[in-house]
Amino acid sequence: HEPRMRQANIVLNAVNEVIERKIGKKLSEGETYPVTAYFAALMSFLETDESEGSMVAAVAFLLGYVFKKIDPNVLKAKAERTAILFTSVLTNHNEDNVACRWSLECSSILLSSLDRRTWLANGSEA
Numbered sequence: 522h523e524p525r526m527r528q529a530n531i532v533l534n535a536v537n538e539v540i541e542r543k544i545g546k547k548l549s550e551g552e553t554y555p556v557t558a559y560f561a562a563l564m565s566f567l568e569t570d571e572s573e574g575s576m577v578a579a580v581a582f583l584l585g586y587v588f589k590k591i592d593p594n595v596l597k598a599k600a601e602r603t604a605i606l607f608t609s610v611l612t613n614h615n616e617d618n619v620a621c622r623w624s625l626e627c628s629s630i631l632l633s634s635l636d637r638r639t640w641l642a643n644g645s646e647a
Contacts, residue, residue: 524575525582532583540554556587560587564584564599567580567606577610577617578620581619596631597635603631607624
């Protein structure tokens with residue numbers, strides 16, 4: 522468990538540095554960046570093809586927490602691309618239980634955020 526948490530901390534620190542550079546503001550004690558900033562940074566990591574398996578698991582783990590806090594409208598706006606990325610994680614990292622578990626968790630939250638019109642527009646009957 523500890524190596525996985527270490528990986529998550531490494532990813533989180535790197536994401537904080539990326540966000541700090543983009544926003545141009547260093548966090549004070551107890552502050553956090555907007556959840557949408559974490560969403561964007563973590564999702565962009567998943568878009569890179571050369572992602573190492575353990576790092577993908579750490580990103581998926583962190584996204585599991587982000588998805589629980591982000592506005593569902595953000596998820597709706599990014600639904601198609603997000604679903605494609607998690608399908609890719611499940612396909613390319615199917616031997617990594619942690620990556621798969623958190624990818625499925627995020628996919629569940631994503632699909633739950635979609636309204637009936639979205640399902641009907643994509644040819645699925647509700």
